[in-house]
Every structure is written in structure tokens, then in C-alpha cells.
Amino acid sequence: MGIEIFIYSKTNNDTLIISCFHEKTAALSTIGPRSKPLEPIKLDLPDEKENAFAVLRETVIHAIQQKILPIANSVKQVIYAGDINLGYKGKKEYPPFLFGKDIDKLFSEQMVVKILVSSSQDVVEEAKKTLLIENNVVICIKTKAAAKIKSYLASAENKKSSVSAEVGAENSMNLASSLSEDRFFDIAKPKEKKSKIELADQSAEVSSKSPGS
Incomplete structure (x- = not known):
């Protein structure tokens, strides 16, 4: 045919x-x-x-x-x-x-x-x-x-x-091969804000360890 x-x-x-x-x-x-x-x-x-x-x-x-x-x-x-x-x-x-x-x-x-x-x-x-x-x-x-x-x-x-975390996780090799899942989620994850009390505690700790204290 x-x-x-x-x-x-x-x-x-x-x-x-x-x-x-x-x-x-x-x-x-x-x-x-x-x-x-x-x-x-x-x-x-x-x-x-x-x-x-x-x-x-x-x-x-x-x-x-x-x-x-x-x-x-x-x-x-x-x-x-x-x-x-x-x-x-x-x-x-x-x-x-x-x-x-x-x-x-x-x-x-x-x-x-x-x-x-x-x-x-x-x-x-x-x-x-x-x-x-x-x-x-x-x-x-x-x-x-x-x-x-x-x-x-x-x-x-x-x-x-607007690439969602779901797309990044499921199709990282296909849609964004240059961006690994770990990197994607590191970028997507918001940075944690520390409270004033936590910052004050950290400052006091540093002062106590400095020479002559």
C-alpha cells in the first residue's frame, strides 16, 4: 500500500x-x-x-x-x-x-x-x-x-x-534541568526572622566570650 x-x-x-x-x-x-x-x-x-x-x-x-x-x-x-x-x-x-x-x-x-x-x-x-x-x-x-x-x-x-514548588519537585529534570530540587527549595523557603529576645541573647553570649570579660 x-x-x-x-x-x-x-x-x-x-x-x-x-x-x-x-x-x-x-x-x-x-x-x-x-x-x-x-x-x-x-x-x-x-x-x-x-x-x-x-x-x-x-x-x-x-x-x-x-x-x-x-x-x-x-x-x-x-x-x-x-x-x-x-x-x-x-x-x-x-x-x-x-x-x-x-x-x-x-x-x-x-x-x-x-x-x-x-x-x-x-x-x-x-x-x-x-x-x-x-x-x-x-x-x-x-x-x-x-x-x-x-x-x-x-x-x-x-x-x-510563577513556578510552584510542586512543579519544581515533580519536573526539575524536565522543566528546569539546571535547577536541582534542593536548590529550588532553598530559594523558595523564606528566611526565618529572629525575635529581639533571641538577638539580645546572642549578643550577650558573644560579649561573654570576648577577651577581658
């Missing part, structure tokens, strides 16, 4: 966005302007489904690893958006690598969010019913993909100015 895959990428502040779709217009409209395309990928998928899934995984992961991974050093979050049934347009077939950790492992230093979509409501609903969905995977109808990306970008922007 012959298919074509279109992959685009761009950075937005601290976020790398990747789109991977059957159609060029979907890949481009989802990611928005100022994005960079990879060469369109043309594949002849094997008839046997497991072999086809393996070919899809190897091809897409290799393309991202070679062309997009090198620009990820400066980002803290990666958003991958693409067809939930990549390689099987209009069908209820779901390549396992999209739901597993393959993409996450590529970007091990970043938080990864995957937005998997289809223009068919049936394809979306079947995926929600039958697949084990990780916490960082969002499944929705294709027309909502761009809005989901904007939502995550806005959320990341809002968190920049």
Missing part, C-alpha cells in the same frame, strides 16, 4: 512543535506559519499489519531523529501532533509507536505532549474505547488540533513567571 507522510516542525519560545500527517494541508495548518518542512516521505507499506507498523515506526522516528532532534536542545517541551491512524487514512488502525514511549525517549530531556487526531469521529471514539491512553496523550477530532496546541503554548507561557 503506497502512502505519503508530511512532517513539519517549528519552535515557539521554549516549545518544539512537530506535525505529522497524511496530508500536507493538515500538517501545515495544524502547526501554523514559519514552520519548516521535511522532505515528504513516500512509503509502500507491507500488507501484514505488524510489519507495516514496524516500517512506520522506523521511518518516522528516524526522520525526526535525523532532522528535528538536533534543534531540541534549547526547548523544554515538545508537542507532537499527527494522525492517530498514521498510514491508514480513514481506517481504525493505530500504530503502537504513537501511543508508546518511542517519541518520548527521543526527547528524554523535555516534557512531551502528543495530540493524536482524525477527521473521523468514529476513528477518534474507537481509539478512546480500545486503547490504553497515557497521561501525556490527547485524542481529539482533527479540527481541534491547532486549538489544543495554542492551549498548551498559553499554559506554558503562564507558568514561566
Whole structure:
């Protein structure tokens, strides 16, 4: 079965966005302007489904690893958006690598969010019913993909100015790799104020230890 895959990428502040779709217009409209395309990928998928899934995984992961991974050093979050049934347009077939950790492992230093979509409501609903969905995977109808990306970008922007202790504790390696948890809590912890009585006691103690006293 012959298919074509279109992959685009761009950075937005601290976020790398990747789109991977059957159609060029979907890949481009989802990611928005100022994005960079990879060469369109043309594949002849094997008839046997497991072999086809393996070919899809190897091809897409290799393309991202070679062309997009090198620009990820400066980002803290990666958003991958693409067809939930990549390689099987209009069908209820779901390549396992999209739901597993393959993409996450590529970007091990970043938080990864995957937005998997289809223009068919049936394809979306079947995926929600039958697949084990990780916490960082969002499944929705294709027309909502761009809005989901904007939502995550806005959320990341809002968190920049006020990082909570919870975020620092849970995601110190991902969101603030240069700031260890110990340092974070040292900075976040308010200094204790001493009472006048404590200060007076300390002063008296110092005086009693001074020479000639």
C-alpha cells in the first residue's frame, strides 16, 4: 500500500512543535506559519499489519531523529501532533509507536505532549474505547488540533513567571534541568526572622566570650 507522510516542525519560545500527517494541508495548518518542512516521505507499506507498523515506526522516528532532534536542545517541551491512524487514512488502525514511549525517549530531556487526531469521529471514539491512553496523550477530532496546541503554548507561557514548588519537585529534570530540587527549595523557603529576645541573647553570649570579660 503506497502512502505519503508530511512532517513539519517549528519552535515557539521554549516549545518544539512537530506535525505529522497524511496530508500536507493538515500538517501545515495544524502547526501554523514559519514552520519548516521535511522532505515528504513516500512509503509502500507491507500488507501484514505488524510489519507495516514496524516500517512506520522506523521511518518516522528516524526522520525526526535525523532532522528535528538536533534543534531540541534549547526547548523544554515538545508537542507532537499527527494522525492517530498514521498510514491508514480513514481506517481504525493505530500504530503502537504513537501511543508508546518511542517519541518520548527521543526527547528524554523535555516534557512531551502528543495530540493524536482524525477527521473521523468514529476513528477518534474507537481509539478512546480500545486503547490504553497515557497521561501525556490527547485524542481529539482533527479540527481541534491547532486549538489544543495554542492551549498548551498559553499554559506554558503562564507558568514561566510563577513556578510552584510542586512543579519544581515533580519536573526539575524536565522543566528546569539546571535547577536541582534542593536548590529550588532553598530559594523558595523564606528566611526565618529572629525575635529581639533571641538577638539580645546572642549578643550577650558573644560579649561573654570576648577577651577581658
